[in-house]
Amino acid sequence: MEKIDKDIQQALESSVRQVSFFRREAVRDKILTQNPTHRRSMFLTYGKPFVVGLTAFTVMLSMALASIAYMPNRQNPSDSDIVLVAGELPFAAVRYDREAK
């Protein structure tokens, strides 16, 4: 590096040595309040898993309710060709009577 290079470097560095960035909070505030991308990313961060979880819960709940509602019993056997021989469902002894139809 020649002397002129060092002189240029030194002159530039000395001219801005005391300058520093002091607007970090302003950057944060602007991003938080004005940037729609941030709101969208907040939804992607927190909203999407919440929606997925809620959907999964709803599906499982409806399956559980459906299985209770359609649980076969002595009065309401699930299949018309099953004849209960003894005991209570689901441990009942059953017989398939294909001719019942």
Added chain:
Amino acid sequence: MADSNWDTIVIWMNEHADRLVRTVTAVTGDSEEAQDIVQETFIRAYRALGGFRGTCNPYTFLYAIAINLVRSKKRMHAKKPQTTTYEDTIASEYGNPEASAIDNEKSRLILEAIESLPEKLKIVTVLFYLSGLSVEDICQVLNVYSATVKTRLFRARERIRQYLAEEAGYGEN
């Protein structure tokens, strides 16, 4: 504000903000405008972070945004007079009585010479000498060929050398 993009911006601000604001100050000659530009740089970087593929260094990404903002602001305020000049800056910096009067004078002349350079030469000079970017980094920031950067650096150096020789008789030293 648990957001990975924001976390990245915070890291980048801690690592590069001071150097970036010094660079912009040296190019614009106005530290207050430099604060505005660097603030806007980080906001734009946050918005553009989704498209940042990591093929270049974060600082070249930030410098590219900042230099584009400097250029667009210069176009917008072409006729607005500068509030701070290099002479003011160097005068306050060299208020220290221990500073050499000769070096002070020479630095002042060099800064005057840089200020008188065309914008393209000035930007390359500041990025190379003050920011410490390599020629390859400057190519990425300005999106030009390395031969162009080298030519601009050579021309800038020659003009500064010529200015010093004319103004104060500083020769090759």
